[in-house]
Amino acid sequence: MPSSRIDRRGFLGAAGVAGLTVAGGGLLTACGDGGATGGGAEASAKLELPTYVPAKVPAPDLPGNAQGLDPAYLRYPKDLVKSVTKAPGDGKPITALTETFTTPAPAMNRNAYWQELNKRLGSEMRMTIVNGLGADSVYREKFNATIAGGDLPDLMWFPPNQGLKNVPDLLRAKFHDLTPYLSGDAVKKYPNLANIPGYAWKTAVINGKIWGYAVPYGRSGQVYVANEDFWKPVGGTEFTSAQDFFDKAKELLDTKRKKYVLEPAYVNHIQQFAYWHGAPNTWRIDDGKLTYFFETDEYLAGIEFALKCQQAQLFWPDPNLATTLEKMEGGFLGLHVQSFPGFLNDSNMYDWPEKVVVPFAAERGMTPSWSYGWGSVGFTAINNNVPKSRIPTLLKVLDYLSAPLGTEERLFLDNGIEGTHHTRSRNGDVALTKKGNAEVLTTRQAINFFGNAPESLYLPNKPDVTRGIHQAQSELMKIAKVDPTIGYFSDTFAQKGASAKDEVYTAIKDIVAGRKPLSSFKKEVLPKWRRTAGDAMRREYEQAIEKGTK
Known part of the structure; x- marks a missing residue:
């Protein structure tokens, strides 16, 4: 190594x-x-x-x-x-x-x-x-x-x-x-x-x-990475629905042996869960009107599913876990979220069987998504x-x-x-x-x-590993979405976007951990984000897009 x-x-x-x-x-x-x-x-x-x-x-x-x-x-x-x-x-x-x-x-x-x-x-x-x-x-x-x-x-x-x-x-x-x-x-x-x-x-x-x-x-965004061996007892990493995923995860959970399914990075998992429901890449545009991913039903569904997973003890209990890759390698964790280049780096450095879990439909009739970087x-x-x-x-x-x-x-x-x-x-x-x-x-x-x-x-x-990664990337691109604001500049995003998003993520962690009710997301968290940065970013991007398409 x-x-x-x-x-x-x-x-x-x-x-x-x-x-x-x-x-x-x-x-x-x-x-x-x-x-x-x-x-x-x-x-x-x-x-x-x-x-x-x-x-x-x-x-x-x-x-x-x-x-x-x-x-x-x-x-x-x-x-x-x-x-x-x-x-x-x-x-x-x-x-x-x-x-x-x-x-x-x-x-x-x-x-x-x-x-x-x-x-x-x-x-x-x-x-x-x-x-x-x-x-x-x-x-x-x-x-x-x-x-x-x-x-x-x-x-x-x-x-x-x-x-x-x-x-x-x-x-x-x-x-x-x-x-x-x-x-x-x-x-x-x-x-x-x-x-x-x-x-x-x-x-x-x-x-x-x-x-x-x-x-x-690389244009590939974050990916859901599994230890294939961890999932073998339930037939591998193919899932027919969110409920199928949940049932298999519960079957693999073994708290006595300190064997959990998900790394404790709640917001990373929520994004993946939201993809199962078809969430947009950052912004969704309809008739020139923008909706941020925080504001979508798909993202809320991701939060709800994360809360369900937390209540079932699927997350590693220490939110400050600093040895995620070691736990993945040892078979004590089943899934973590990684940048695609980071996944490549890990695949080269480690020999445990890493596999990208391509987003699947949360329910029958839904179309999953994934985000380009x-x-x-x-x-x-x-x-x-x-x-x-x-x-x-x-x-x-x-x-x-x-x-x-x-x-x-x-x-x-x-x-x-x-x-x-x-x-x-x-x-x-x-x-x-x-x-x-x-x-x-x-x-x-x-x-x-x-x-x-x-x-x-x-x-x-590692030719076989390389071949598998290329195939996963090909599958991801079939459902990939582009952020419609790429190519446009927002002053508010540059000045306030990151800090406003961090506030939302802090609140989401509190919700999943049970320190705040789920209802607070729509009643408190989203309104504050809109006041702080969201509405201004939306307005600036919409104006720029309108000018740029004339």
Whole structure:
């Protein structure tokens, strides 16, 4: 097992593991009415996104598609192509602000991987790496302090969900508009950037302009992950209804042996239960009118089912459980919720039989749903103190960092130097060495937050597991829904959306735990959310959508 495991579940898999190309969904920026200036929605609707040109790499064993199905390789691809013909840098140092959620990388002067990266880039990559393990606010505080200080790096990662405010104004004041360099066919100068799907680029667009390089991340959202062995006594993880699930779960419950069915993350399970009833992806739109998922009957049904599960003691009793994966591996838990890239990371690191439970109909006649993610983990902007003449150089560097699986560049980026950081078996599969774990895993996560490749599926020496994951992803996409507000900007969402949602989640935990009545959700919780942020977000999104569709 690799020694440097990523601990923040919300970003699990952002850097991946040896040979596993993964990245995850964001929630901050999108095109639309920026609040401070008018006309943003109309301009964004007219903007030509970067032309999508799939990379010319060895054909995967299982194909992907432009909608977000990841290509899968059952063995590490042979006959790697060279996607970058020469070092993209100009010999001058490149500075970047980024984040990590794992063990700090060794300093550049004692990090052979980092030193080799500098050689291959043709410029020294000087990263300021913020470790965000403590709290979401850690990177935000560093970001804001950097802006206030005025000494901005060349490349600055804009995170997707850390509450940055006044983003449109900040971009106009401090960063280059990259539209002329990336819009339409202009992106073809950077083939690996052209390989990034359009749904990811939308997250780097505000007020009709492309303000950054969209850091690609898998489009698959959260998934319900089961330990298959746990469910074997009741016939496996196929369920005909919510009641069938409940009955089988009760049969497996064994409190004397401390064997429970569900991890104690109530709100995560509620979202999955709501999918069984056909819940929307964040917002539902009907005739131009938006309804947030909190406000739907499907979500309320999810809360009711979670309360039923809690009363039946199906949840692990300690709500602060810190060893979920260990309990899953040991057969003391049956299900937990994970980001899809985190699930890939876990599938590579652990050998217990993980399986995605695809949402099923709660009752006969219902149509289940599932939610796409955004396909991006934020975007990387270029400081406007950088001379315009250097912008193509920085984009070429990001193009190198975006090399997909099947290229010589990705083999190095994911695994370092052969013989030093990784070894290859006779069939070509890749394994990190002890030095690779210490240097590549830690350094690469910081890099992948501001420059990465679209997600591909490859788990070393686990072809059957890879095949099963690709099949699950295919099934999920059949019922997947898109958030209709993607591509539009709400000032209220940026400033208050996260905190207002957290208040609702706190109240929901109280309801499921029995500290508040279920009736309080409609009588108290929803009205407060609407007053605090919900109605304003709804109004801003509806106005932006209306302008953008005219």
